[in-house]
Amino acid sequence: MTIPSPDNLYPLPDYARTVLLKPLVKNPQIEIGEYTYYDDPHHATEFEQRNVLYNFGAEKLVIGRYCALAEGVRFIMSGANHSMAGVSTFPFTIFGGVWGEKTLDIALGAPSRGDTVVGNDVWIGYNALIMPGVRIGNGAIVAAGSVVVSDVPAYGIVGGNPAKLVKTRYSDSDVELLERIAWWDWPVEKVTEHVRVIMAGTPAELAAVN
Numbered sequence: 001m002t003i004p005s006p007d008n009l010y011p012l013p014d015y016a017r018t019v020l021l022k023p024l025v026k027n028p029q030i031e032i033g034e035y036t037y038y039d040d041p042h043h044a045t046e047f048e049q050r051n052v053l054y055n056f057g058a059e060k061l062v063i064g065r066y067c068a069l070a071e072g073v074r075f076i077m078s079g080a081n082h083s084m085a086g087v088s089t090f091p092f093t094i095f096g097g098v099w100g101e102k103t104l105d106i107a108l109g110a111p112s113r114g115d116t117v118v119g120n121d122v123w124i125g126y127n128a129l130i131m132p133g134v135r136i137g138n139g140a141i142v143a144a145g146s147v148v149v150s151d152v153p154a155y156g157i158v159g160g161n162p163a164k165l166v167k168t169r170y171s172d173s174d175v176e177l178l179e180r181i182a183w184w185d186w187p188v189e190k191v192t193e194h195v196r197v198i199m200a201g202t203p204a205e206l207a208a209v210n
Contacts, residue, residue: 003188003189003192004035006020006022006023006034006035006188007020007022007023008020008023009023009024009045011037016044017039017041017042018037018038018039018044019037019038019044019045019047020034020035020036020037021036021037021047021063021069022034022035022036024045024047025047025048026048027048027052027055029058029059029060029061030048030052030055030060030061030063031060031061031063032063033063033064033065033066033067033120033184034065034066034188035065036063036065036066036067036068036069037067037068037069038051038069038073039068039069039070039071040071040072041071050074051069051073051074051075052074052075052077053074053075053076053077053080054076054077054078054079054080055077055079056077056079057077057079057112058112059077059078059079059112059113059114059115059116059132059133060116061075061077061115061116061118062115062116062117062118063117063118064118064120064121064122064138064184065121065185066120066121067118067120067121067122067123067124068122068123069124070124070125070126070127070128071126071127072126072127072128073124073125073126073127073128073129073130074127074128074130075116075130076129076130076131076132077116077132078112078113078132078133080132081110081132082110083106083107083110085106085109085110091107093107094107112132112133113132113134114133115133116130116132116133116134116135117134117135117136118130118135118136119135119136119137119138119139119140120138120139120182120185121138121139121183121184122136122137122138122139122140122141122142123140123141123142124136124141124142125141125142125143125144125145125146126144126145127144127145128142128143128144128145128146128147128148129147129148130142130148131147134148134149134150134151134152135152136148136151136152137151137152137153137154137156138154138155138178138179138182138184139154139155139169139175139178140152140153140155140156140157140158141156141157141158141169142158142159142163143157143158143160143163143166145159145161146158146159146160146161146163147160147161147162147163148162148163149162149163150162150163152165153165153168154175154178154179155168155169155170155174155178156168156169157169170203174203177203177204177207178203178206181203181206181207181210183198183206183210194206194209197209
């Protein structure tokens with residue numbers, strides 16, 4: 001049996017709704033790790049245009065390896081923010097002309113939360129919305145329909161609007177162990193060798209084969 005290729009846009013033959021994002025995405029402001037996929041029955045190949053919104057600034061969207069993104073997952077980037085320095089939040093600058101000349105420094109000086117970063121082995125459910133500058137830790141799960149406005153810890157499960165921590169998948173010591181093991185950084189041959197333990201084993205069992 002062959003190992004699935006991380007360069008195959010359509011990893012499932014005759015199943016065009018699922019795409020690997022690394023070979024799809026071309027925008028240098030979007031960095032995607034190997035084997036991370038997006039599932040969408042209608043617009044799978046339009047991820048850059050439909051799912052990463054207001055990507056006008058210098059901030060990046062960084063997503064790790066082996067992540068699962070369900071249909072409708074969207075990332076709001078910092079370009080969506082409006083200045084709140086004064087009385088009005090109206091974005092005069094974007095209309096150019098004398099408005100742009102008089103307000104460019106205000107627009108450029110607006111605070112930013114930085115890059116949006118999703119770790120490795122993260123599952124983001126249907127229609128979840130990730131707000132600018134959020135950091136989602138390795139192994140986390142974001143429930144369907146969630147609006148994530150703050151950071152998510154490694155192996156945390158969050159849900160709701162705004163998303164709140166529902167529970168953690170493992171104890172602090174097990175999370176620390178899993179972060180050290182970092183199986184997602186293994187060569188794909190080693191991942192393949194131990195794929196059953198990765199998928200169904202305990203942190204201790206994974207540590208035993210590390």
